[in-house]
Structure formats: C-alpha cells, structure tokens
Amino acid sequence: MREPTIFELSSPGRTGVTFQEPDVPLTDIPQEFARANLPFPEISELGVVRHFTKLSQKNYAIDLGFYPLGSCTMKYNPKINEAIARYPGFAATHPLQPEDTVQGNLYLMYTLQNWLAEIGGFADTTLEPAAGAQGELVGTMIIARYHKDRGDLKRTRILIPDSAHGTNPASSAMLGFDPVQLPSDERGNVDLKALRELCDDRLAGLMFTNPNTLGLFDENTAEVIRIVHEAGGLVYGDGANMNALLGVFKPGNCGIDVMHFNLHKTFSTPHGGGGPGSGAVMVCEKLVDYLPDPHVVMTDPGDEETAPTYGFARPKKSIGRVKAFHGHFGMLVRAYTYIAMLGQDGLRDVAEKAVLNANYLQAKLKGSYTLPYDRSCMHEFVLEGYWKDVPDIRALDIAKRLMDYDFHPPTNYFPLIVHEALMIEPTETESIETLDQFADAMVKIAEEARTQPELLKNAPHNTPVKRADELKAAKDLVFCCYPAGDWDRNK
Amino acid sequence: MFTPHTKADVEAMLKTIGVGKVEDLFNVVPEKYRFPDLNLPEPLSEMEAAAELDSIASANATTRDFICFLGAGAYQHYIPAAVDNLLQRGEFYTSYTPYQPEISQGTLQAIFEFQSLISLLTGMDVSNASHYDGATAAAEAVILANHHFRGKRSKVLLSRAINPQYREVIRGYMQANAALHIVGDDPETGIEPDLKNLIAQIDLDTSLVMVQYPDFFGRIIDYKPLIEAAHAQGALVAVVVNPTALALLTPPGEIGADIVVGEGQPLGIPLSYGGPYLGFFAVKNPLLRKISGRLVGESVDTQGELAYVLTLTAREQHIRREKATSNICSNQGLMALAATIYMTLLGKTGFQQVANLCYQNAHYTANTVQEVPGFSLPFKATPFFHEFVVQADQDVPELLVHLQDHGILGGYDLSQDYPELEGCLLMAVTEMNSREDIDYLTDVLSEVEHA
Numbered sequence: 001m002r003e004p005t006i007f008e009l010s011s012p013g014r015t016g017v018t019f020q021e022p023d024v025p026l027t028d029i030p031q032e033f034a035r036a037n038l039p040f041p042e043i044s045e046l047g048v049v050r051h052f053t054k055l056s057q058k059n060y061a062i063d064l065g066f067y068p069l070g071s072c073t074m075k076y077n078p079k080i081n082e083a084i085a086r087y088p089g090f091a092a093t094h095p096l097q098p099e100d101t102v103q104g105n106l107y108l109m110y111t112l113q114n115w116l117a118e119i120g121g122f123a124d125t126t127l128e129p130a131a132g133a134q135g136e137l138v139g140t141m142i143i144a145r146y147h148k149d150r151g152d153l154k155r156t157r158i159l160i161p162d163s164a165h166g167t168n169p170a171s172s173a174m175l176g177f178d179p180v181q182l183p184s185d186e187r188g189n190v191d192l193k194a195l196r197e198l199c200d201d202r203l204a205g206l207m208f209t210n211p212n213t214l215g216l217f218d219e220n221t222a223e224v225i226r227i228v229h230e231a232g233g234l235v236y237g238d239g240a241n242m243n244a245l246l247g248v249f250k251p252g253n254c255g256i257d258v259m260h261f262n263l264h265k266t267f268s269t270p271h272g273g274g275g276p277g278s279g280a281v282m283v284c285e286k287l288v289d290y291l292p293d294p295h296v297v298m299t300d301p302g303d304e305e306t307a308p309t310y311g312f313a314r315p316k317k318s319i320g321r322v323k324a325f326h327g328h329f330g331m332l333v334r335a336y337t338y339i340a341m342l343g344q345d346g347l348r349d350v351a352e353k354a355v356l357n358a359n360y361l362q363a364k365l366k367g368s369y370t371l372p373y374d375r376s377c378m379h380e381f382v383l384e385g386y387w388k389d390v391p392d393i394r395a396l397d398i399a400k401r402l403m404d405y406d407f408h409p410p411t412n413y414f415p416l417i418v419h420e421a422l423m424i425e426p427t428e429t430e431s432i433e434t435l436d437q438f439a440d441a442m443v444k445i446a447e448e449a450r451t452q453p454e455l456l457k458n459a460p461h462n463t464p465v466k467r468a469d470e471l472k473a474a475k476d477l478v479f480c481c482y483p484a485g486d487w488d489r490n491k
Numbered sequence: 492m493f494t495p496h497t498k499a500d501v502e503a504m505l506k507t508i509g510v511g512k513v514e515d516l517f518n519v520v521p522e523k524y525r526f527p528d529l530n531l532p533e534p535l536s537e538m539e540a541a542a543e544l545d546s547i548a549s550a551n552a553t554t555r556d557f558i559c560f561l562g563a564g565a566y567q568h569y570i571p572a573a574v575d576n577l578l579q580r581g582e583f584y585t586s587y588t589p590y591q592p593e594i595s596q597g598t599l600q601a602i603f604e605f606q607s608l609i610s611l612l613t614g615m616d617v618s619n620a621s622h623y624d625g626a627t628a629a630a631e632a633v634i635l636a637n638h639h640f641r642g643k644r645s646k647v648l649l650s651r652a653i654n655p656q657y658r659e660v661i662r663g664y665m666q667a668n669a670a671l672h673i674v675g676d677d678p679e680t681g682i683e684p685d686l687k688n689l690i691a692q693i694d695l696d697t698s699l700v701m702v703q704y705p706d707f708f709g710r711i712i713d714y715k716p717l718i719e720a721a722h723a724q725g726a727l728v729a730v731v732v733n734p735t736a737l738a739l740l741t742p743p744g745e746i747g748a749d750i751v752v753g754e755g756q757p758l759g760i761p762l763s764y765g766g767p768y769l770g771f772f773a774v775k776n777p778l779l780r781k782i783s784g785r786l787v788g789e790s791v792d793t794q795g796e797l798a799y800v801l802t803l804t805a806r807e808q809h810i811r812r813e814k815a816t817s818n819i820c821s822n823q824g825l826m827a828l829a830a831t832i833y834m835t836l837l838g839k840t841g842f843q844q845v846a847n848l849c850y851q852n853a854h855y856t857a858n859t860v861q862e863v864p865g866f867s868l869p870f871k872a873t874p875f876f877h878e879f880v881v882q883a884d885q886d887v888p889e890l891l892v893h894l895q896d897h898g899i900l901g902g903y904d905l906s907q908d909y910p911e912l913e914g915c916l917l918m919a920v921t922e923m924n925s926r927e928d929i930d931y932l933t934d935v936l937s938e939v940e941h942a
Contacts, residue, residue, distance in 0.1 A: 030711065035737070055600055055601055115531060118531065273588070321660055340534070341492070376519065458793070468799075469798070477788060
C-alpha cells in the first residue's frame with residue numbers, strides 16, 4: 001500500500017515537537033526580511049514515527065538479507081560501531097574547538113591515519129575526503145600538483161582501464177586532465193601493449209583498480225606499475241576493491257603512489273541508503289607534503305610522565321582544503337573501532353573469507369551462466385546475464401526476478417566491457433547457507449528463463465511496487481510533493 | 492565474530508572450488524608481496540573496544556561540558572529523540588543507494604520528501620538529493636555556473652562574507668580552470684553591508700555571484716540590489732544559507748536567487764567534530780538539467796501505482812563518465828534522512844520556535860555583552876540572526892583561554908581569516924544557550940575587564 005507523503009499526512013494545528021517560549025526580553029524580527037509563510041507539514045510525533053517506520057519497511061537492507069552488489073562491499077555493519085560513534089565524547093564535539101579540548105578526537109584520527117597507511121603500505125594518510133569519489137579528486141589534485149611542481153607541464157593524460165568506475169574519468173576531467181581509455185586483454189588484465197604505446201611524456205598517471213571490477217587481480221601488476229613509472233607517470237590506486245587485499249597485499253609496497261580506501265566498503269561503515277561515505281587517501285613518501293589541509297600530526301611526543309599531544313598542521317605543499325572541517329569524523333570512529341577489533345589476523349581473515357565466498361559462488365554458478373573471464377577471482381566476479389537460446393531475457397530481468405526470491409540483485413550493466421553484466425560480490429560476512437540459497441535461486445532463474453520467461457519479464461512480483469517506469473520520471477520531472485490544497489508557495 | 496565460517500564450511504567450499512587451501516586462491520598475487528605483516532595492535536573484544544573508545548572519547552571536553560558560543564558553520568541544536576531512533580533502523584542505514592526502486596521505495600520517498608522540504612524552505616523549484624557538505628555544495632554551484640556559460644564567462648565573484656573554508660574549497664575544486672578568475676573576496680572589496688564594491692565588479696564576463704545569508708558574520712543583508720545587478724548582466728546568483736534562519740527569513744528563491752546551497756547540519760545532525768554533515772543544493776527550473784548529484788523523481792510502476800525512482804541519471808558519472816556534471820557518486824543519504832525527519836517532526840510550528848529561540852537568545856546575548864565595558868558590536872547597524880561579531884579591546888586568543896578556563900567556548904577568533912577584524916570574535920547562540928548561561932557569560936566577561 002502506498003504511504004502518503006508528509007504533506008498529505010499534515011493537518012494544520014498539529015506539531016511533533018514543541019519548544020519552550022523564550023525567557024529573555026524579546027527583539028522584533030525586521031519586517032523587511034520576515035518570511036510570510038513556512039508551508040512545512042504539521043504532524044504529531046507518533047504520526048511522524050509511523051510514517052518513517054513504514055517507509056523503512058519498503059527498503060531492502062543488509063540487516064534483512066543478502067546484498068551481493070558487486071563493487072559495493074555490502075558487508076555487515078557492526079552494531080558496536082553505531083553505539084560508539086554516538087558516545088557524547090565524540091558526537092558532542094564542535095569541529096572548531098581548541099585542540100587541547102579534543103585530544104581524544106585528534107589521537108583517534110592520528111592513529112587511524114597510521115593504521116590505514118600501514119594496511120596499504122604507504123607513508124601517510126588524509127582522512128578528509130567525504131567519499132571515494134572525493135578521494136579520487138584529492139588523488140588527482142596531488143598528481144597534478146606533483147608534475148606542476150617539477151615544471152613538467154606536458155603531462156595532461158590520465159590512463160583509465162575500460163573496466164574502471166565512472167568516477168575515474170569524471171574526477172580526472174574535473175582536474176583538467178584528458179582521460180584516455182586503456183583496453184583490457186583477453187584475461188581481463190590491463191593490455192600491456194596498449195599501455196606501453198600510451199606511455200609517453202604526456203602521461204600524468206594511471207588510475208588502477210586492482211583487483212579490477214571484474215574481480216580479477218591483474219596478473220602483471222608489478223609490470224604495469226613499472227611501465228608507468230618509467231614513463232614518468234604516477235599510479236593512482238582506486239581502493240574500491242581493497243576488501244580482497246587486507247593483509248594479503250600492500251599496494252604501496254608494490255609501487256602504487258597514491259590510493260583511496262572506501263571506509264564505507266572495506267572498513268564496515270554503513271552505506272546509509274547512498275551515503276555518507278568516507279574516502280581516506282594514502283600517499284607514498286614523495287607525496288606526503290601535498291596532502292590536504294588540515295592534517296593531524298603529533299605536536300609533542302610526550303615522555304614517561306606526560307601523554308603525547310596532537311594537533312592540526314598544514315602540509316608544506318598542501319593541495320588545500322576539499323571540504324569544510326576535517327572529514328566524516330563519525331565514520332572515522334566506526335572504522336577505527338572495526339580495525340581495533342580485527343587486528344592483523346582479523347583483517348586477513350576478512351580478505352580470505354571474502355575471496356573464498358566469491359570463488360565458491362563462482363564455482364556454483366558457472367555451469368548455469370556464462371563466465372567471460374574464467375579465472376580464480378578475488379572478492380567478486382562477473383557473469384553474463386544473457387543466454388543465446390533465450391535472447392529476450394536480459395540481465396535486468398534476472399536482477400528483478402531475484403527480488404522475488406528475497407535477494408538484492410547483483411550490480412548489473414557494469415563493468416561496461418561485459419555483455420549484460422551481473423557483478424556479484426558476496427563479502428566475507430555471509431554464511432555458506434546463504435550462498436547456497438542464492439546459488440539455488442540463480443540456477444532456478446536460469447531454468448525459468450527457458451520454461452516460464454514471463455516470470456522474469458514481469459518480475460518482481462512481491463515487492464512494494466512493481467517494475468518502475470524510469471523513462472516517465474525523466475519526462476515528467478516531478479521532484480517535489482507540492483503541498484496539496486491551498487498551500488501558498490509564494491510563486 | 493563477523494565471519495560465520497566453520498572449519499567444515501571452509502573445507503566444503505574449497506572442495507567445490509577445487510583448491511586445496513584458502514591461501515591458494517591468492518597465488519596470482521606476486522609472492523614477494525603476498526601476505527605481508529600488518530603492524531597493528533592486538534585485536535580487542537567488543538567489550539574491550541567499547542572501553543578503549545570510551546576512554547578516547549573521555550579525553551575530549553565537549554559542548555556538553557562547556558557552555559558553547561562557537562558556531563562559524565556548525566551549530567549545536569536540540570535533536571529530538573525520535574530522529575536518531577528512526578535513523579538507527581537497519582532498513583535505512585544498512586541499505587545501499589536506491590538503484591533498484593522496487594525494493595528501495597523507503598529511501599526514495601524519504602529523499603523525495605527531503606527535496607520537497609528543501610525546495611519549500613529555500614523558495615526554489617528543485618532540490619537534489621544532497622551533497623557532502625555546505626562547502627562542496629557551494630563548489631558545485633560554481634561548477635554549474637561555469638558549465639552554464641560553457642566556460643565563456645571567466646569571472647566568479649565571491650563575497651568576502653562567505654565562510655572562508657567554503658571559499659577555499661571552491662578554489663580547490665576549480666584549480667584546474669586557469670582561465671577562471673575567482674575574485675571579489677579581497678580586503679579592498681571588503682565586507683561593507685551595502686555591497687557597493689562587490690556590485691561594481693559585476694560585468695558581462697561574470698558567470699556567478701555568490702553571497703551568504705545570513706553571512707559569515709551572522710548579518711542579514713538585503714541582496715535584492717545585488718541580484719538585480721547580477722541579472723542585468725546575465726549572471727547567475729547563488730546564495731549560501733543557514734536553513735534554521737529560513738524559518739523566519741524571506742527565502743532567497745523569493746528574491747530571485749538562481750541557486751541556493753547550504754549546510755544542513757543544523758537540521759538534526761550532531762556536531763560530531765565536523766562530519767558527516769549534509770550539503771543541500773537547490774535551483775530554479777531553467778538550471779534543472781545542469782544540477783549535479785542524485786535526483787529522485789516521481790513515476791509509476793507497471794500497475795500504474797506511484798513509484799519513486801532516481802532520475803536524469805544521464806548527467807551522472809556512471810553513465811557520462813568524463814562528460815558528467817560532477818564526479819560525485821554518493822549523496823549524504825542518511826544525513827538527508829535525519830534532516831527530513833527533523834524538519835517533519837518540528838514541522839511548521841516547532842521549526843519556527845527553534846529559529847525564534849535562536850534569534851531572541853542571540854539578541855539578548857549581544858545586548859548584554861555590549862554593555863560590558865571593553866566590548867562592543869562593530870556591525871550593530873545591520874540586523875543579524877543568531878551569530879554576531881563582538882569587538883574586544885584586548886587580545887582575542889587570551890580572552891578565549893580565559894573563557895575556556897571558566898567553562899565557556901567563547902566563539903571564533905575572526906582575525907585568523909580577516910586581518911581587518913583584529914580583536915573580533917564571532918559568537919553563535921542557539922536554543923541550547925539558556926538565559927542563565929548567557930548571564931554567566933557576561934559575568935565572566937566583566938571579570939576579564941577588571942582583571
């Protein structure tokens with residue numbers, strides 16, 4: 001049943017929360033600036049609570065079921081993270097408080113900077129970027145500044161593999177770089193021949209997602225990095241898929257120069273229905289002076305009697321500030337808690353179980369679906385959602401049919417280099433029973449595609465709404481529930 | 492703990508895969524780099540982690556320990572219990588971006604309601620699903636204007652009375668556009684409320700003029716003449732707003748603004764040492780297709796039932812790649828939800844009450860502080876909302892330390908960003924500051940004077 005909007009639920013005269021009246025002498029609001037009308041909804045507290053509770057029940061979520069969204073790492077979000085991020089000691093601190101009053105926050109940030117650098121094999125970390133895409137922006141700003149500082153002004157090209165996320169070319173373009181697409185070879189690796197041809201004195205860098213969005217670790221990783229470095233370029237690591245590599249491989253040790261981690265993927269902070277993310281960026285030694293401002297440093301190492309103190313400093317050649325204040329601090333608290341609870345062995349266990357789960361599902365599904373790159377995968381793999389004998393059925397139909405089996409669909413139509421792609425990332429927090437149930441549903445759907453294709457074409461059948469008309473939304477362009485009746489919008 | 496695998500599970504899975512041990516799955520990783528040591532502390536149990544983090548948190552003194560007059564872009568407000576209670580529903584916070592509308596109607600409708608509330612609050616036609624924060628939303632406004640004129644207008648005018656961090660973020664985002672001149676916020680143009688010097692710089696080469704309302708100093712300035720002047724030259728106008736203030740003040744959309752952006756933290760989001768917060772971004776209809784970030788639109792399903800979907804995605808990076816309107820890939824989904832619940836819960840009456848409490852308490856504070864010898868209000872002639880500038884006849888950092896010693900976070904030292912405002916302090920007052928707190932502040936300030 002449709003849930004009315006907050007404007008439909010509104011009745012003049014009701015209110016959810018009231019506040020005390022002012023107890024100070026009153027001052028008039030200047031008439032020339034006074035607002036004529038605030039057409040906000042008027043609903044009781046219970047009315048508001050029921051409305052949003054009902055809305056929540058129209059969502060799928062990790063807490064409800066399996067979410068095998070490739071490249072999104074929909075792992076369990078530990079409840080303890082939520083509790084700790086809400087400790088008043090963290091949640092009630094103002095971002096502009098004097099440093100001596102927030103030593104706990106600064107210690108946490110300083111420690112997390114070091115832990116992430118250690119996990120990635122880097123020299124230092126900034127915690128400022130708001131999300132992975134902003135991390136990429138910071139990374140490309142650092143690459144641009146590095147070449148500029150050396151007077152190397154011809155370097156305008158960023159190479160981006162054809163399997164990359166769309167944020168890679170978009171971030172490069174925002175910094176004025178010319179993004180050049182790099183093909184993949186038949187095994188899903190960066191095509192070395194094409195790479196060598198594109199590596200000249202116009203090369204600023206390569207954006208390298210490894211494992212890539214096919215879930216494959218590049219078999220020539222060290223060689224790819226060497227070729228780019230020899231041509232004078234830097235290598236940016238897109239850490240979207242770092243979950244496969246915790247305790248397995250330190251990208252910095254192998255020569256990656258600058259890289260972001262998605263704390264909301266790898267380090268268990270919640271996705272929140274589309275954000276907030278958090279995108280720490282790590283750099284190698286030669287790039288530490290370019291990190292964004294502000295950066296947390298130890299201002300005094302202390303001694304046996306006094307604790308160390310921490311504060312903010314602007315790195316010498318800083319690219320400046322990319323957002324207000326100092327990053328998504330609440331997400332940093334969650335990631336810190338997660339790493340503190342897992343330690344070295346726990347992190348490696350995450351990677352091992354994530355890769356084990358993905359290979360297990362891949363083995364169970366490759367008989368029923370085409371696996372275009374038939375190799376041992378990392379944390380995810382990509383199938384074709386298409387069969388030659390039932391050409392009308394598309395990946396979208398399979399995705400929608402999975403909802404009838406109570407599963408969230410895999411990522412579909414990405415990466416772009418696989419026909420009708422279904423990209424599956426189970427994560428380490430799922431049990432063999434869940435994986436078996438999902439595999440059974442996928443196999444059943446492959447049968448249904450032949451025997452009852454209309455079940456797929458008309459799917460989903462049991463969801464709060466049925467297949468939605470996305471074209472109509474783009475044509476009608478309705479973005480607001482304008483208040484019904486006699487609301488005056490002053491337009 | 493977080494991985495459910497038993498030994499038997501692992502063996503069964505390896506058998507299905509056809510490898511002997513888990514390590515074999517990583518043979519593709521070059522051997523010399525494989526399985527490095529991680530120098531991290533020994534893992535903690537949940538109980539130990541809770542205790543350790545509690546001890547870290549205890550090393551902070553918070554806005555609950557202090558009486559807080561610190562604002563400058565982040566404000567303490569009362570957050571009704573229902574906001575966080577609803578936010579902690581796993582169905583909301585453990586869901587992904589609503590790309591699959593059939594099983595994401597909850598998130599989609601909540602964003603649609605968020606867009607509606609922001610449009611109404613700002614007086615604009617269309618709001619997007621949110622940006623990272625107020626500063627990046629302001630930067631996206633500059634990018635929009637630049638795209639709007641296809642780079643043919645090379646001047647962006649920023650008022651010097653815009654939050655200095657926002658101006659720095661804008662310059663950072665635009666650093667690759669060597670042809671773009673971001674000007675107007677120099678000391679010569681200044682911060683006079685008549686805006687004459689800024690208006691004088693608007694010309695046919697200007698793509699965007701950006702101002703803040705109330706401005707960084709809390710002042711409520713009449714922007715109608717500026718907007719008219721900008722439109723006369725064909726330039727766009729963006730206004731950075733404080734959402735709480737708009738409960739009482741005429742929204743910029745009604746006086747002709749083309750873009751309104753702002754920081755949504757005051758709408759039910761904890762201070763949390765600076766984030767995560769909420770950038771909002773609203774435009775008039777003609778700019779609709781140039782808006783960056785996610786948008787939720789209304790549609791129907793195959794049964795003709797109302798269904799919400801993400802729409803106009805052809806603007807976005809996952810479709811357009813390097814030609815996208817922005818590289819942004821997320822929105823502040825959960826923070827937008829918090830703001831939606833907060834605005835709905837307070838509703839018309841509660842939201843105006845909060846804004847009025849801020850206004851009244853701030854004016855009482857300003858009136859009492861200026862009566863303390865040695866303190867004055869340099870911008871007294873201009874109306875203000877809940878933030879104002881206090882001029883002290885002594886060293887501000889010393890004054891702030893003195894206040895801190897008396898349990899007061901006194902405000903923001905403006906000379907850090909404005910050399911011309913030496914000795915000036917920016918103070919913010921909200922519904923959280925009681926009359927008693929305010930009287931205590933003036934007592935402590937009086938002591939300073941006699942010290």
